[in-house]
Amino acid sequence: MSAPIFHLLAGAPAPVAPYSHAVEVDGWVLVTGQLATDPDDDSTPLPEGVEAQTVKTMENLKRVLAGLGLGFEHVVQARVFIAEFERDYAAMNAVYATYFAEDRRPARTCIGVTGLARGALVEIDVVVRRPD
Secondary structure (H helix, E strand, O other), X not given: OOOOEEEOOOOOOOOOOXXXXXXXXXOEEEEEEEOOOOOOOOOOOOOOOHHHHHHHHHHHHHHXXXXXXXXXXXXXXXXXXXXXXXXXXXXXXXXXXXXXXXXXXXXXXXXEOOOOHHHOOEEEEEEEEOOX
């Protein structure tokens, strides 16, 4: 196994805790969970509602992936954390599904949680395989 590369990317959302945006080793990239923060102005409040937060979260993931020369087509696994599971699961799924080709959706776990950083409604992290 080669040494891991710790990525902190310019233009990606400011970390809300002490972490790297992604860690890469042997072609595998583990992307830290993203929230619906504004990457251009971290003081901006989170958008209202799970649909808007899911869009912003996915766009933030897209920004991190682009900074690594990757895209959603390279995602092999995702984890979704939802603060209001029963209320927001279907709405989150409707938005989430639009980011992946129907025949290339990653493996996924979706978990209801008691709280997320900054009072967010959704957080999503991904595992990516860099193409050969």
